[in-house]
Amino acid sequence: xxxxIDALETYNTLARDGARSAADSLSQxxxxxxxVEVTNVSLMALSDxxxxxxxxxxxxxxxxxxxxxxxxxxVTFDAEARRVIADTLAPGGGDGMRRSSVEEVGxxxxxxFIDGWAEHLEAIIDISPPAFFEGSGTDxxxxxxxxxxxxVFIFRSRVESAAESxxxxxxxxxxxxxxxxxxxxxxxxxxxxxxxxxxxxMTEEGARRAAENITTMTGLGAELEVNRMNFVPIDExxxxxxxxxxxxxxxxxTGEPSGYLVILFDQPSAEAIxxxxxxxxxxxxxxxxxxxxIEELGxxxxxxFIDGWAxxxxxxxxxxxxxxxxxMGSSIMSPIVxxxxxxxxxxxLLDSMIHTDGEGAFRCxxxxxxxxxxxxxxxxxxxxxxxxxxxxxxxxxx
Amino acid sequence: MxxxxxxxxEFMRSLLREILEGEYAIVGExxxxxxxxxxxxxxxxxxxxxxxxxxxxxxxxxxxxITDTDPGAKVIMCTSVGQEQKMKNAIQAGxxxxxxxxxxxxxxxxxxENVVAG
Numbered sequence: 001x002x003x004x005i006d007a008l009e010t011y012n013t014l015a016r017d018g019a020r021s022a023a024d025s026l027s028q029x030x031x032x033x034x035x036v037e038v039t040n041v042s043l044m045a046l047s048d049x050x051x052x053x054x055x056x057x058x059x060x061x062x063x064x065x066x067x068x069x070x071x072x073x074x075v076t077f078d079a080e081a082r083r084v085i086a087d088t089l090a091p092g093g094g095d096g097m098r099r100s101s102v103e104e105v106g107x108x109x110x111x112x113f114i115d116g117w118a119e120h121l122e123a124i125i126d127i128s129p130p131a132f133f134e135g136s137g138t139d140x141x142x143x144x145x146x147x148x149x150x151x152v153f154i155f156r157s158r159v160e161s162a163a164e165s166x167x168x169x170x171x172x173x174x175x176x177x178x179x180x181x182x183x184x185x186x187x188x189x190x191x192x193x194x195x196x197x198x199x200x201x202m203t204e205e206g207a208r209r210a211a212e213n214i215t216t217m218t219g220l221g222a223e224l225e226v227n228r229m230n231f232v233p234i235d236e237x238x239x240x241x242x243x244x245x246x247x248x249x250x251x252x253x254t255g256e257p258s259g260y261l262v263i264l265f266d267q268p269s270a271e272a273i274x275x276x277x278x279x280x281x282x283x284x285x286x287x288x289x290x291x292x293x294i295e296e297l298g299x300x301x302x303x304x305f306i307d308g309w310a311x312x313x314x315x316x317x318x319x320x321x322x323x324x325x326x327x328m329g330s331s332i333m334s335p336i337v338x339x340x341x342x343x344x345x346x347x348x349l350l351d352s353m354i355h356t357d358g359e360g361a362f363r364c365x366x367x368x369x370x371x372x373x374x375x376x377x378x379x380x381x382x383x384x385x386x387x388x389x390x391x392x393x394x395x396x397x398x
Numbered sequence: 399m400x401x402x403x404x405x406x407x408e409f410m411r412s413l414l415r416e417i418l419e420g421e422y423a424i425v426g427e428x429x430x431x432x433x434x435x436x437x438x439x440x441x442x443x444x445x446x447x448x449x450x451x452x453x454x455x456x457x458x459x460x461x462x463x464i465t466d467t468d469p470g471a472k473v474i475m476c477t478s479v480g481q482e483q484k485m486k487n488a489i490q491a492g493x494x495x496x497x498x499x500x501x502x503x504x505x506x507x508x509x510x511e512n513v514v515a516g
Contacts, residue, residue: 213478216500278409292409299407299451300499303478316483321406321453394496397485 002190005376007183008231009346012041012155014120016233018113019157019170022075025112029105030088032161038239039157040349043200044228046152046173050138051226051353059099059134060168061106062142065114068123069182071174073113074133075106076140081166103132113170121182151197152176191379198387199379200229200350202308205390207352207366209304214364217297218276220356222364230349234341237349238330241367246270247286247326249298250336253306255317256381257374260336261305262367263298263322264329269362273297291324298322305352305366308390313378336369344372399514400425402441404434404457405449405476410499414447414476417503422510431455438464438471445510448493450477450484458484458491465492474513476501 016039023034053076060076077085085105086098093101107130118125133140155172174182180193204227214222232240241262247270248263265273277293286294299322310317325332340347350368370378401422405411411427418424425441428434430452438446446464450457461473474495475488485496495513497506 213500216502289408289412292407296407296409296499300478303480303499307480310481310483314483316481316487318456319451321451392480392482392485394480394485394498397482398489398494398496 001177001180001193003180003193003196004183004185004187004190005231006187008041010120011179011183012039012231012233012346014116015039015041015113015155015157015172018116018172019159021112021116022109022157022170023159025108026085026105026159029108030085032084032088032164032166034159034161034166037158037160038232038236039155040230040232040236040240041153041155042228042230042351043151043153043196044226046150046154048226048228049141049154049171052169053138053140055137057134057136058140059102059132060140061103061110061130061132063107063110063114063130064128065174066126066128068121069117069125069174070178071172072142073110073170073172075109075113075168075170077102077106077168078166080164081168084164084166099132103130106130106132109170113172150176151200153179191376194384195379195382196229198384199375199382200227202312202387202390203227203229203305203350203352203368206305206308207354209308209391210301210352210366211354213300213304214273214297214354214356217300218273220272220276220362222354222356222362224352225355226351226353228351230351232347232349234337234345234347237337237347237369238333240349240351241329241333241365243328243330245327246329246332247294248324248332249295249302249322250325250332251298251302251319251322253302253317253319255310256313256315257309257317257370257378259368259370259374260340261302261319262325262332262336262369263301264332264365264367265294266363269364270294272362286324286326295322295324301366305368307392309378311389311392312386313382314386333367340369340371347372348375399423399445400441400443402426402428402434402437402443402446404428404431404437404446404452404460406430406452407449410449414506417506418447421507429453431457431460434460435463438468442468444472445514446471446473447476448473450475450479450488458487458493461488461493462491472513474509476506 019036057079062074089101090097157170211222246264352366354364426437448457478499
């Protein structure tokens with residue numbers, strides 16, 4: 001089964017326009033000035049969606065789609081967004097009225113999100129009556145999300161209002177074959193969906209190996225939490241990473257494909273890592289030895305991550321020595337995006353999250369940005385039957 | 399036995415030094431491939447622990463030059479890179495051993511023993 005990457009760009013744009021329409025609806029209804037922060041389409045296991053909802057209280061509206069496009073769309077509000085909407089639309093109202101106001105906002109927003117898709121397809125998308133839901137963490141996801149590891153395309157938009165400090169998400173999970181049919185016939189720019197999935201699995205294996213390397217180096221039990229391949233407008237990459245402050249490393253790799261790999265730890269995680277690597281008195285600044293330890297960890301994680309690509313593709317991928325970075329995530333990504341944006345409008349952003357539990361708990365995010373055209377070529381040359389050759393031991397060669 | 403360490407990471411050099419000190423004499427530490435070649439010429443060590451990814455000149459180029467001028471040189475690549483093609487390149491350059499990071503002390507000492515024993 002082939003998938004047309006150019007059409008995927010179009011559909012990502014449709015999702016973004018749909019999210020804008022939903023944000024506009026919210027603004028009109030409530031006066032809250034909301035804007036779309038980021039929209040992307042991810043190839044990921046449905047079960048990995050759980051990560052987005054861990055530890056919060058959410059409510060929202062879910063609708064089922066049929067006709068020209070089958071699947072599910074949902075809008076979720078966090079507790080603060082729910083409070084602000086209800087306070088604005090139903091001030092002084094009882095619980096029932098407050099809930100109804102949020103439900104109606106969700107209903108109007110989901111409809112606004114879908115309308116553009118129907119127009120683009122010049123067809124009718126049937127919409128089920130909206131179902132309100134509320135709950136803690138992953139309770140808000142459908143049972144299907146917990147059960148399946150099948151990779152699906154998920155369109156996700158994050159909408160924010162700076163003035164009100166609220167945030168909500170729009171998710172669109174189309175039925176896989178239905179989406180590909182809707183994307184239209186494959187042309188020269190198309191890639192095999194099977195190869196796209198295999199490459200994503202290779203990346204997952206690389207991220208898992210990077211996690212193992214952390215464990216070996218630090219003694220902290222690290223595990224891969226989430227792995228996904230995002231397709232995102234290049235200028236939205238910094239917003240995707242966000243404004244949180246990070247410590248980490250940046251590396252450029254050259255070969256097939258070329259690109260960048262950014263490894264980021266939040267401040268407490270970086271401190272936990274350094275404490276495990278170079279236990280010594282520290283004055284809160286990053287000493288040369290501490291920076292070197294972070295860089296070396298980044299170096300080893302990078303190899304764990306990209307060696308699998310090189311081994312499966314029977315090629316060689318070089319990478320530069322790591323550069324230590326300490327800044328906001330978006331600021332770290334901006335210069336990289338600036339260079340890549342000269343030749344591409346969209347990017348495949350491979351996003352993996354590694355975490356540990358217990359003492360010295362930390363969270364690490366790895367972002368790989370391969371050159372889009374080169375990745376397409378790599379996917380074309382990828383031999384699926386070699387996909388399990390990600391690891392090669394020196395003893396096999398020496 | 400005299401050992402030269404070549405690695406651009408201060409942290410990794412200190413880790414290797416910790417593993418090797420007491421067992422071997424560390425005669426020099428290089429931060430890049432050019433320094434590795436210069437220090438090899440200066441000290442004529444029995445063994446080089448050579449990283450691959452280094453600035454200025456990488457470890458495979460440095461190994462190639464060292465073994466060109468001294469065909470008896472013993473070099474162990476000590477690197478995070480686990481790519482089959484790079485391992486083949488290292489063999490072509492004259493490396494006799496290969497250790498992938500992250501490593502534990504026993505695996506480093508075992509590999510040194512193997513290479514020294516020929």
